[in-house]
Amino acid sequence: MSFGQNVQFLRKMRKGMTQEELAEQLGVSRQTISKWELDNTFPEVDKIIEISKLFSCSIDQLVREDVTMIEEAYSNIRVKTLDSFSFVRYAVVSTDPESDAIIHLRDWAHRNEINNPEFIGWDFPWVSQEQINVHNMHGYEAACILPENFKKSCEELEMRNQKQQQYSIITIKEPFSAPFYLIPNAYKTLMMYLEINDYKQGKNKDIINCFEKIYEKEGITYMDVYISVED
Template identity: 30%
Template structure:
């Protein structure tokens, strides 16, 4: 594994976008992109900064040998891909799947939970036709990611079953609510999200016969 690959792997394992890493280093996003594409290499000052940010020695960062590569691959087992896979499974095993209900954590709250290994997913919300809630993930009892949402039913013919079906189709490339578009009969679901998994905002809508009957706004990201 060369230096460019290591930078990309370590960036993702630490949950940084290229923009976030660039900001921490005081360089442009394009500079980080060129490092990861092996078009250019960081100078010694930036290597020192990368070493500190990733909590890894410069020796391990620049050496291309099996032992160093193994240490990098083992570092941060709870990387972004593992987290997203767990999150998608948790979503399907709770609200979208009609499962996972637990005792209320607050007066009149609706709480759902899914746990697997070191990972814990918790979804809690207040209300019904107008609602506010939060989804969050913990690893070894440490909160690492959360999504806040607020929505309401604004028209007739709303179907909770249709919403659950749409949410059960959450894609890995956009693991927030449901897919960008899903249609069944007279119902259509739309979801748009700006940003990356570490920091995002967006909304979802449901239309019935081309009339909007539901809307929900979301935002969230990683927790440090």
């Protein structure tokens, strides 16, 4: 991707900054920004340094790399506060851990008479290199969100509570069309969004710091990726 496309992407990532706002920050005209983004002209070195500092990226990233990651698959990057909720969770290490964890929790929800259960999940990192390299096994932890005033009759899983927490979120359309590309890049895009907008990633042992939620809408599969943000 070009320098101009990188500038345009970074500008929009910074809370929808307009060309006029960027021009004011850099002491140039809006027309100059437009020419840069169209790759009609190239800024002086001092302006490149200013842009890289403004958007918290290196000069190499700005000039030589593709920071855009603009995909039709990605949309609606935002920050949202999630209300507190209760959940039970289940971790699996297997060759298909996500499916195994969800199947187990779906069965648990059915036995506990939870209609239309809502699931979230995240990678389970405590897997040995032998399990990964030799046996092609990976870890995944899934959680079932519990309805309000839920009275758990099954003692198999421990109920946990999550307090109100702010998250950055990105939506992926049809994430499993290219899961090993789309999902990791979604996390990378969110981390860039946090850095550009001066957010700090939440690191609290009492909350779920990052997770994924899969759902369908009008026959299309979507995944929302969440990363916690410090309040």
